[in-house]
Amino acid sequence: MGSGGDLPVHELLRTCSTRLCLPKDQTIHVPGTKDTNLYYIEEGPVRFSLNSYDGDEKILYILGPGNFFNEGSICCPQEVMCHIYCEESSVILKVDSTVFRTLMKNAAFVEALFRGLMCKNNLLEQEVSNISFxxxxxxxxxxxxxxxxxxxxxxxxxxxxxxxxxxxxxxxxxxxxxxxxxxxxxxxxxxxxxxxxxxxxxxxxxxxxxxx
Known part of the structure; x- marks a missing residue:
């Protein structure tokens, strides 16, 4: 597969991914899951949360279309720490790790990936600030x-x-x-x-x- 030339990122991903059409409340990952695929949200909101031993839920963030997740597990394989599931019916594009390495040659893809990481980092920084002050x-x-x-x-x-x-x-x-x-x-x-x-x-x- 080539690096995709000047195709928009979402169109590029459609050519090299598995398209998952998931119903509302469908679980994508649970804590402890090991997965080296990259995921891209094409449609629908996806919730990321932590759960206590007593079953209490703490929502980390809710991501919409255009966002990636599970980026870290590709570069540094590790267990998923949060519960990830569809808030509504969603369409997710799954990209395997081999394809991911090829996509890293595409500047638009790298920029979109980095932008998504910064967005999540900002959300978590805001949450820490809100809790603190x-x-x-x-x-x-x-x-x-x-x-x-x-x-x-x-x-x-x-x-x-x-x-x-x-x-x-x-x-x-x-x-x-x-x-x-x-x-x-x-x-x-x-x-x-x-x-x-x-x-x-x-x-x-x-x-x-x-x-x-």
């Missing part, structure tokens, strides 16, 4: 702010939150429990930083502006 309620509000859709404003002051989270999802992200999340959402509503309308959460323009 922000309260659970501030971290909860930040989740809503980051998911705001600014394309349309309602009642002059409110923006929709694009992604719908369950209270358990939010608890897993910020390291709390569902009861605490429900309480904090109520407090944020009382402070007019968010509001719940027709089972959707909206963020106040002023809360958004303070964090831009």
């Amino acid at each position: 922000k309260s659970c309620k501030e971290r909860l509000l930040l989740i809503f702010v980051k998911e705001c859709c600014k394309d349309k404003i309602y009642d002059h002051d409110w923006y929709d939150v694009k992604k719908r989270y369950t209270h358990q999802d939010l608890a897993s992200i910020i390291g709390a429990n569902r009861v605490t999340v429900s309480k904090m959402i109520g407090e944020l509503c009382e402070e007019c930083q968010i509001r719940c309308l027709n089972r959707k959460i909206q963020v106040n323009r002023k809360a958004l502006k303070r964090r831009d």
